[in-house]
Amino acid sequence: MKTINKISFNDIESIPQLVKDFLNQKIEGFEKHTFSLDHFRNQIELKKESFLPEQREILYDVFEKQLSDLKLSSKQKENLDNLRLPNTFTITTGHQLNLFSGPVFFVYKILQTIKTCTYLKENFPDFNFVPVYWMASEDHDFAEINHFKTESNYYETHEKSGGAVGRIQITDTFFISEFEKEFKDSVFGTELILMLKESYKQGNTLTQAIKTLVNRLFSEWGLMILDGDSKELKNQIKDVFKDELLHCSLQKTSKSKVDFLTEKYGKVQVNPRDINLFYLTETRDRIEYNGQKYSIVDTDIQLTQEEILTELENHPDRFSPNALMRPVYQEKVLPNLAYIGGNAEIMYWLELKDYFSAINIPFPILIPRNSMLFLKEKTLGKIEKLDLSIEDFFQNFTIITNRKILNDNIILKLLDEKEELLIRSFSELKATASITEKSFGNLVNAEEVRQLKSFKRMKKRLLHAEKIKQGELLERLENLFLSVHPSKTWQERVYNFSTFFSDEGYSWLENCLEEMVVQESKLIIVAI
16 A cells, blocks of 8 residues: 555545635634644633533543443543543544445544544643544434445345434344355455444444444544433533524524525535424424424424423433534533534534534534545556546546547647637727727627637537547546546445455554544545
8 A cells, every 4th residue: 555645625626615715714703713733722722611520520421331332442441531631622523323334434534533633642742632433323314324335236234214323223134144245255354244243233223333343443543432312411402402492593693604605605515494403202303393382293293382391301312403403412512622524514514603602612623534545556557558647537527538539639729720810810800890880890799709609519529529539548538537436426435444444454444544634634545
């Protein structure tokens, strides 16, 4: 394995402009929430003042209880004890409970969280920094998480869904035997198969499965795993939930930011609802208010204001935050300094700045996670042979392809020359036409547009003709693009970590960790 390039997000066309502007501190009000040691120093002071000793004790107890069924490493035990100390803070990432972790960027997120803690400890030796993986166990869209893909196969499980996915018990394990067929002869295939069997044994919940898997992968680095589906944790945020039920505060206080982001960037990632909470029973359903009663959508449950507040007081665990309320819940119950997430996550966090201020919770530093791409030497050789660079594959590749097809084309050069001559001729004609009657000038302008459109049509037809003529080159370019972007998207969004782990084992994780860049958001390209 050898890193061949690290491309800044600023140089990648498909990275959303909002994320680029955030990283470049071009969005007013968010300058102090980007990655820098000064910003971390400031965040430590803010969190030190707002996170109380009793909250640390609750957090310690919850971690101890939730991790009691796991074998903890010495580093995890140390981190657990440190969470009780006032000089200990967390760096957090979160993700859904995808089957066997889902796409490989799940692993990259966690590794960057771990490395950020190491970096901060080196720069702030008087403080402790604990990496936390927050399990999105309360999501209810099972279809989003019930599958994963390797280079050769697609794996899926079928379970009864509708409620919080973390509570689903595993019954369908057919995918394990199929996985075993693919990886039994791989160098580290046995390790992967044991990992899968241990995590997804019948009777385990999906929460237990992911917790087991993540612990097996990352325990030696001290990663702490937290399930937000906890009465003890939700008990601390009852006042925020109550305010949301009574006053719809998240939507009202975030309106200004949502309007600003919509106007400048076209849309927001998640639109706030009137009430940004779900109600958890056997299913997970939205809460709506019609001015008189609270309805649990898709059920017959209706509650008066007094009844729903009593329910919240006695059973806070039955109330579940949606995608926008979840960050608030997280920052309330953790001594957290920064959140590491994908571009879409960062974009919806940005909507919440004013709401955090309104409810007096420090808004964290936001870190768009690194991306990684592993390419075979054979693929890199083909890229070089076609006189392309890896950067080309992260620009508009249709334009790159068209240029390649028309490279040194005699007809195109002639068309360009004649088009330039036409533009100069009309420029002279328009200058002279201005001395006569206006309608003649309009005719000249219209004729220029008509004739230039003809050149555009000829170039388009030329490209079409050359694509037919150079079909073999076009096919090579398209196949190469799919080698870099399987399923026409980023590799990390398609393949499961097992694709890479099967050949390298834990050393692959160590190499990924080594190559991670914590100070900047980059795409890291590695030859294998």
